Amino acid sequence: MAPSSIPRRPSEARERLIRVATELFYREGIHAVGVDRLVAEAQVTRATFYRHFPSKEDLVLAYLQSEDADIRGAFAAAEQSGAEPRPLVGLVIQALADDVERQHTRGCPFINAAAEYPDASSPIRLRIAEHREWFRATLEHLMTAADLPDPAEKARILVLLRDAAMVGGYLDGAKTIRPTFERTARDTLALDPPQPS
Template sequence: MPDAPPPRTDKVSEPRERLLRTATRLFYAEGINGVGVDRVLAEAGVTRATMYRHFPGKEALVVAYLEHEDATIRGLFAAAADAAATADLGPRDLLGLVIDGVADDATRLHTRGCPFINASAEFPDADGPVRQVVRQHRDWFRATLTAIATGAEVADPAATAAALVLLRDAMLVGSYLDGRDVATDFRTTARQVAGLD
């Protein structure tokens, strides 16, 4: 699997983390453009000066929010790898654990669609900082799935990874729009695409 970014070694600022947690909750639940900076500041209990000490503006806060979401998904992959290593499972089992983790994420954390797709809809400039973070995440996601599929000796790892990305997108959007759990459908179809069933 491609490496996760190195852990931060600088001292964590509690007001910054509170601001980021609040922005993450509000941006995901209500949309980025629907939530003003004043509301984020009020709910986080921090001043505008504190925000500007950590983020030069709202767009930088949005970038940090998406980086936080990226770290959450990377953590899902790391947890699957840890579980596979602890249980001494093989590469095909790891692929199955990743599929299960992606499905679980859609029912536990990301019940309002994909945060990266949602952000892209609100920030149409493909060259802007927000879309750059989205592109980096999606490139990492696809590359990591390709690496796992390669390890699992799937016949066409790149095509399998591309199909899994599409299935995840469809699951996240479909479960939100349809108001029902489609994770079971995702698991079944993803396992078939990966040749696990």
């Protein structure tokens, strides 16, 4: 294998910056966290920061890309589980509820970022729109495979319910919101109730 074709390992400093940004941006808000804080908490120099991210906006895009990659990975794992399409829809609903309760307890990172970037033509908002379109299209594909009627509308409904659950989980508590989200999603999609474990 030629040296130029050997895959390069991601920079440890770059990965650390993305990890720190993911934690701080999600917990405190993007505009509330400055470059100095990111540099200090990631234990890198400003020069290292700007070598990897020419601007803070580039780091915000990397943060959103990381969140997107996590969700895509979860969908890929679900599809490889071998579940039949209809039960898989139920598993996706359960996974979305798990996410609201365990991981994204302060709302949706994409909705939160959109609130901080009101210009719909900004690179941040375009990245968010791309993620949301992928999410909706993936759900539509899942609804089609499950032979649910009007899969495009069902996908839009599930996106809307998930958005509401993310916001409601943050404001009212995930344990309060979760059963309502799961029941409403199953009822709307005309799925059988989950079987007791």
